[in-house]
Amino acid sequence: DTEVTQTPKHLVMGMTNKKSLKCEQHMGHRAMYWYKQKAKKPPELMFVYSYEKLSINESVPSRFSPECPNSSLLNLHLHALQPEDSALYLCASSQPRALSKETQYFGPGTRLLVL
Amino acid sequence: GDSVTQMEGPVTLSEEAFLTINCTYTATGYPSLFWYVQYPGEGLQLLLKATKADDKGSNKGFEATYRKETTSFHLEKGSVQVSDSAVYFCALSQKGYGNNRLAFGKGNQVVVIP
Numbered sequence: 001d002t003e004v005t006q007t008p009k010h011l012v013m014g015m016t017n018k019k020s021l022k023c024e025q026h027m028g029h030r031a032m033y034w035y036k037q038k039a040k041k042p043p044e045l046m047f048v049y050s051y052e053k054l055s056i057n058e059s060v061p062s063r064f065s066p067e068c069p070n071s072s073l074l075n076l077h078l079h080a081l082q083p084e085d086s087a088l089y090l091c092a093s094s095q096p097r098a099l100s101k102e103t104q105y106f107g108p109g110t111r112l113l114v115l
Numbered sequence: 116g117d118s119v120t121q122m123e124g125p126v127t128l129s130e131e132a133f134l135t136i137n138c139t140y141t142a143t144g145y146p147s148l149f150w151y152v153q154y155p156g157e158g159l160q161l162l163l164k165a166t167k168a169d170d171k172g173s174n175k176g177f178e179a180t181y182r183k184e185t186t187s188f189h190l191e192k193g194s195v196q197v198s199d200s201a202v203y204f205c206a207l208s209q210k211g212y213g214n215n216r217l218a219f220g221k222g223n224q225v226v227v228i229p
Contacts, residue, residue: 031215040222042204050214055214088158103149103208106159
């Protein structure tokens with residue numbers, strides 16, 4: 001089973017709202033990722049957690065706050081977003097391996113609209 | 116840095132036609148190579164992968180061979196169906212142990228006409 005689940009599927013929020021995106025995997029993977037994807041573009045990496053610790057932050061604005069409560073769950077807390085933050089947010093997971101032998105598996109994404 | 120180049124523009128073809136999408140890469144070391152597919156309104160699905168030179172990845176009738184001499188990983192399918200209409204991304208992976216990064220190509224929209 002290579003399933004990554006994400007909730008909600010769609011989210012509409014105002015610029016003053018606080019909301020959270022959730023991601024879950026039960027493959028025993030110990031690395032989890034958040035990506036942002038704009039229409040007709042490839043995904044852009046935002047954050048990487050490895051063994052529940054933040055290992056990569058791609059200079060993402062502080063209005064995006066990731067959290068990894070345990071090895072199966074990954075959250076993305078959203079606050080005071082801008083309309084340009086509207087996008088598809090993808091979660092992925094992989095099992096840490098040496099060199100470049102990791103394979104990332106993606107979830108279905110949350111489509112976010114900021115009004 | 117590491118990068119992936121996909122052929123420009125959408126690909127439109129008739130059902131049962133032969134599909135080729137070109138992918139070339141620039142990387143140091145020995146990256147793994149992937150093709151991901153994104154159907155309308157969905158996330159990315161791993162289509163196939165290859166982890167070393169001369170490996171052939173295959174799945175659902177799609178194939179790609181890791182060619183180190185030409186730094187290429189072209190995707191092929193012998194007879195496409197309407198259900199193959201999607202965006203296809205070539206990607207490479209470098210490093211590991213929690214610092215894994217994927218470098219994506221720009222993607223190719225494939226439209227299969229009945």
